[in-house]
Amino acid sequence: MKVLFKNYIDTFGGLSKEVWWLALITLINRAGTMVIPFLSLYLTTSLDFSFSQVGWIMSAFGLGSVAGSFLGGKLTDVFGYYKVMVFSLFTTGLLFIALQLMKTFTEFCVGIFLVMLVADMFRPAMFVALNTYSKIENKTRSVTLIRLAINLGFSAGPAVGGIIITTISYAGLFWVDGITCILATILLIFTLNPKKARILDSEVSESPVSAYKDKPFLIFLIAITLFAIVFIQYFSTMPLFYKEKANLTEFDIGLLLGLNGFLIFLFEMPLIKWLENSRYRFSILMMFGAAITGLSFVILLVSYWIGIILVGMLLMTLGEMIAFPFSNAFAMKRSKRGKQGQYMALYAVSFSVAHLVGHNLGLQMVNQFGFNTTWLFMGLLAALSAVLLLMLKKMTD
Template identity: 50%
Template sequence: MLKTALNHYTNNFKGFSREIWILTIVTFINRAGTMVLPFLSKYLKEDLHFTYNQVGWIMVAFGLGSMLGSWLGGKLSDKIGFYKIMVFSLFTSGVSMFLIQFVTTFEALCVSMFLLMAIADMFRPAMFVSLGAYAKPENRTRALTLVRLAINLGFAAGPALGGLIIMGIGYSGLFWVDGSSCIISILIFALLVKEKKKIIHDDKIENAAAVKSVFHDKIFWVFLFVSFVTAMIFFQLFTTLPLYHNEKFGLTELQTGLIMTLNGLIVFSLEMPTVGFMERKGFPKIKIIILGSFIMSLSFFLLLINIWAGILVISMICISLGEILTFPFSNAFALSRAPRGQEGQYMALYTMSFSLAHIVSSKVGFEIIAQLGYQTNWFFMAFIGIIATLSCFWIKNALAAENVS
């Protein structure tokens, strides 16, 4: 029984090309070093002593830079290729991370964070497009999931290690480790993976006259709204929740890091088997996203129970399950929806929805907390999660009508 279960689990990791595995390892190294993000709001509030309002505006600059970077990364990937964009983005953002720790004024940090994220987030749409070159069509969702696993395994190690670094040598250590991981990971990629033109598979060959502009794809735009809302909810993990842990329950950086590590471990353990099972059973992607967005919404309803610290762990488990069901299939839905030659444009808009969520999530979250408290913020996030779930039902019906016509 145990051997059979183990074989089923390991079978999910078979059939990938060498390049996909290298990309996965590179992503893990990079993500494990990305320790600044989970503690960024705490660093700005507690180390640099900014107000909630100032922290919110710095996060807005963070998100605006991310949006610009996502758009540029997708546009340039279609024009000059994903490979060059990936190398430039990670190497330059690594060097920038070394420098940004010396920026401590509010105005300068807004500008610096904007520029840093404009460079760093060029990587994301380029990386998604690279999967079209290095993954087989039948492996594409699992390849996306494998890369996400690397992200989450790195995330499982990163926050706990980051908490130890802060307690040992302070926040400056995070910037040095983060910058180094960017540079090391992209050097490994450049040395081991050769540039390759994206192969147009049979499932992407279409009549050019029948290809519509992304701006006329109504289903995709409603899907982008769903992606934006679910990301907005999820990003509370990196903005308001770490502060809530300390202010409401008195948790240390290490304890916060360990709760975030739980998220990474759950996703690492369950995401690939879940995706493999769903693909084998042929469940429609949109139905899986419906369930995931509902569970993510439920996790914030649970946070309304604020008399017991254990609810933070239960809520984190629900967030993790919602993430497993929502994000890998959202990635795959966006990539499968893109017509030939427009993959970069579609993935740019998809990643931009996450960048916009960064802006709105932090700013709205901190403003609600400052004016009305944490409880109101948790209710608001849960409520918009229900709206996203209902929007998924509209997409499901629209897809059915599209297939009939």
């Protein structure tokens, strides 16, 4: 056991102090974003919105995310990642607190759009910062550490969120989200000020390639967008499925989603280090991740039994652990061909587009055709993503 623990700790070796600070900032911020997993439940139970209305609100969520990612990438190339991150975190905190005041359908559409517009300016800036603070050989593990922080926060967030909902109210979630964003801003100012932080990778292309003309990168973006559309169902349609078909409570749902983050915290870094030393290319590993995630939906066609639901969650977790770190590392590596803000903005936009399309698509499909047809469709989308990633391998060989 002692040797096993030492080997686990060794997988974190060699990462810079700045990457660890960035991970802690992300952990504090992500632990507070407990509104998002419960958003569809809040809208249907507290505000009495229909599935169709929730779908359109999620589209406003996605539209704000798309605009914020584009804007964040542009501002990062102009002003630098530090200023963008500080502005995004602090302003998002204020907007989250104000969001609880939005009660009508129109108000909430506008409110969630503004929250995501500002919040997702953070992502391309954070990716560029991560690239800057990481040695070339540590890129994938640096990404994985950030994901561990995200998932550790996510494992605690929903569980605590479920307790807050049952003991206080949904309003408490908005306050926690806002305060944690502001706390993360304060930590960022004290630890990652450019005057103090060490730059480990300052490589810039002297003849930059436009990301819009990089055909393999565009194929990659399409594949990742399809994968993300499938993946985000776990944060909109899946909680509704858990409640309506599996008869789980908000607390149960929080624990189930928290299990995903806890497993990633325990196993992702050793898995990534092992896969990095394997003979598989990034594109093939991403393809495996997409296929496994698709299977996590298809298996739900078998039964609503909690055992099957747990297997589905485990499959999704494994697929996520493989696909996301290597997709992020692929994008960071490819960004060296041009302006990093532009490349990383488009990578962030792929997830924003997924939010824009995926939540509404899933909710409308559930409303019109039911959960089983929706899960089958998501499995097919994941298969298409895997095929595109196989094409990417052939293009980059």
